Amino acid sequence: MKIINIEDNNYPEQLRKINKPPKKLYVLGDEKILSNKCIAIVGSRNCTEYGKKEALRFAQELTLQGLQITSGLAIGIDTFAHTGCLNEDGKTIAVLGCGFNHLYPKENRELFNKIINNGGAIVSEYAPILEPSSDKFRQRNRIVCGLSIATLIIEAAARSGTSITARYTMEQEKPVFCIPNSLENNKGVGTNELLKNGALLATSVDDILQKCNLPKINLDNLPKENKRINKNLKKVKEKIVKEKPIKINKEYKEIYNILTDKPTNPNEICKALKQNISEINSKLLLMEMEGIIKKVAGNSYIRI
Amino acid sequence: MMAKRIPTILPDLSFEEALEITKIHSVAGILPNEVPIITTRPFRAPHHTVSSVSLVGGGKVPKPGEISLAHFGVLFLDELPEFNKTTLEVMRGPLEDRTVTISRVNATLTYPSKFMLIASMNPCPCGYYGSSEKECTCSEQAITRYMSKISGPLLDRIDIHIEVTPVKYQKLDSEEKVETSEEIRKRVNKARKLQFDRYKKYNIYSNAELTPSLIEKYCKLDKKGKQLLKTSFEKLGLSARAHGRILKVARTIADLDGKENINVKHLAEAIQYRSLDRKYWKNN
Numbered sequence A: 001m002k003i004i005n006i007e008d009n010n011y012p013e014q015l016r017k018i019n020k021p022p023k024k025l026y027v028l029g030d031e032k033i034l035s036n037k038c039i040a041i042v043g044s045r046n047c048t049e050y051g052k053k054e055a056l057r058f059a060q061e062l063t064l065q066g067l068q069i070t071s072g073l074a075i076g077i078d079t080f081a082h083t084g085c086l087n088e089d090g091k092t093i094a095v096l097g098c099g100f101n102h103l104y105p106k107e108n109r110e111l112f113n114k115i116i117n118n119g120g121a122i123v124s125e126y127a128p129i130l131e132p133s134s135d136k137f138r139q140r141n142r143i144v145c146g147l148s149i150a151t152l153i154i155e156a157a158a159r160s161g162t163s164i165t166a167r168y169t170m171e172q173e174k175p176v177f178c179i180p181n182s183l184e185n186n187k188g189v190g191t192n193e194l195l196k197n198g199a200l201l202a203t204s205v206d207d208i209l210q211k212c213n214l215p216k217i218n219l220d221n222l223p224k225e226n227k228r229i230n231k232n233l234k235k236v237k238e239k240i241v242k243e244k245p246i247k248i249n250k251e252y253k254e255i256y257n258i259l260t261d262k263p264t265n266p267n268e269i270c271k272a273l274k275q276n277i278s279e280i281n282s283k284l285l286l287m288e289m290e291g292i293i294k295k296v297a298g299n300s301y302i303r304i
Numbered sequence B: 001m002m003a004k005r006i007p008t009i010l011p012d013l014s015f016e017e018a019l020e021i022t023k024i025h026s027v028a029g030i031l032p033n034e035v036p037i038i039t040t041r042p043f044r045a046p047h048h049t050v051s052s053v054s055l056v057g058g059g060k061v062p063k064p065g066e067i068s069l070a071h072f073g074v075l076f077l078d079e080l081p082e083f084n085k086t087t088l089e090v091m092r093g094p095l096e097d098r099t100v101t102i103s104r105v106n107a108t109l110t111y112p113s114k115f116m117l118i119a120s121m122n123p124c125p126c127g128y129y130g131s132s133e134k135e136c137t138c139s140e141q142a143i144t145r146y147m148s149k150i151s152g153p154l155l156d157r158i159d160i161h162i163e164v165t166p167v168k169y170q171k172l173d174s175e176e177k178v179e180t181s182e183e184i185r186k187r188v189n190k191a192r193k194l195q196f197d198r199y200k201k202y203n204i205y206s207n208a209e210l211t212p213s214l215i216e217k218y219c220k221l222d223k224k225g226k227q228l229l230k231t232s233f234e235k236l237g238l239s240a241r242a243h244g245r246i247l248k249v250a251r252t253i254a255d256l257d258g259k260e261n262i263n264v265k266h267l268a269e270a271i272q273y274r275s276l277d278r279k280y281w282k283n284n
Helices: A049-064 A077-087 A106-117 A134-146 A161-171 A189-196 A205-211 A227-242 A250-258 A266-273 A277-290 B002-009 B015-027 B052-056 B085-089 B092-097 B140-147 B152-156 B169-173 B181-198 B212-218 B223-236 B242-256 B264-272
Strands: A002-005 A024-029 A038-042 A068-071 A092-095 A121-124 A150-153 A176-178 A293-296 A300-303 B074-077 B099-103 B108-112 B116-119
Touching: A024 A106, A038 A049, A038 A077, A038 A134, A038 A161, A049 A068, A049 A077, A049 A205, A068 A077, A068 A134, A077 A092, A077 A106, A092 A106, A092 A134, A106 A121, A134 A161, A150 A161, A150 A189, A150 A205, A161 A176, A161 A189, A176 A189, A176 A205, A250 A266, A250 A277, A266 A277, A277 A293, A277 B223, A277 B264, B002 B074, B002 B116, B002 B181, B015 B108, B052 B085, B092 B099, B092 B152, B181 B242, B212 B242, B223 B242, B223 B264, B242 B264
Parallel strands: A038 A068, A038 A150, A068 A092, A092 A121, A150 A176, B074 B116
Antiparallel strands: A002 A024, A024 A121, A293 A300, B099 B108
């Protein structure tokens, strides 16, 4: 563990500029990456499938554009933001609201290690012995956005820690981006509110890059010798291939047509198709194994 | 409510089974005077404050406990996480061996315990996890704590896990024709007959009692079935202990369907019934 004081040379410059910068930073991992260009991705702990998918996608695509992702190592969107970045071998920064001895939440211990092993950093302004508290979590949000050049909000409930991060970002005169959310999604209330109050709408990474005056790297024209990037390029291309309309077996078609992005119960499918529940259950599993649908909590299914 | 309906679809008792049940109830001293022989499958539903001794049996001269009284019948545990954890764990052995041996100073007795365990629980403390009607207010930790009251080994010994969603009023009121218990029971009896004939020479009654070597013999999968089982284990993160259970359930589904061999359709349905093994329950 390293301790960086505010007067030290390796103290991240952009963090010094914020209101009430932390006097001391406790860092695990590589402290040099703190000065690189980062985008903060934050959102609800209790996120939806849509939020999860978009958090992963934005984190991956921003990483491929050479940016780092900062977030809070909480469960939900934070976890997926870090994971997305790690999926592309990126470096990611996690800011904790407690000392290193009290890792919170405990479920993310594995992610914690992965971030460090991948050349990322874990940062906290609190001494290792300090326990987590809601006040500390609120305070750490100012560091999350302080280290970043912009904040992207995936999902937020009406009154949440996420809107505190948004407020800090605006105070620091940095852009706040929100992704579009359905009016039916109650995790979209916060982002829609932010959009009303001057946050920017981001439908793709291009929106973020443009606003922050960052060059867009065209992934098709990369030099061949760069192996690592080529590997990533392959991944992206694979993804594009995957997103083509999926072929669906004839016998699954009628079930697939009923399913949407909203969780649907097998009983409802049963009723609509007037088929036996055991028949439906067996088909649903086969479809899931083919990767065209997904089971979510509450014995319900969604399309992928 | 659903579990209480289970006795109405249970298969008929054979004479040997009826005798065994009567013997146990007689030993326990709970056979009513006016009933010479028990002819229906027992349904035992102890309250969740039950002690481990009254569950497996015990006393100075050991008497049969709830699991033996439910022999050839149903043991129903409502609100499973509310039971004392150690009480639940004592069932692990009997569930596997289908007998229980109780040793005391005065006597060491072995009672049979071939019971069907049925348990019910909520998905989380507030009861709304994954519900479309109301939002769950539990924290992730609270859900993990609630789920962890049931140990993995016990969960592995339960063949079928099903998530049930709340029923809306219109459905309760609907006039739609559904299969009656009487019809279901006919199907169950037919499947049971198949199994009884098949396992005659091994002295067992049903698929549930299959040993690993018999599973290999009677639960053969074709190539497509093997492939499906492999992908589902990888994709769903099922535990190794689930393997035999899935095959037995698939065998039963095939029997209900009246088919000689297990095909992909039956296997897929059996895998579908292991929802608690799935990863999403833990990390959403």
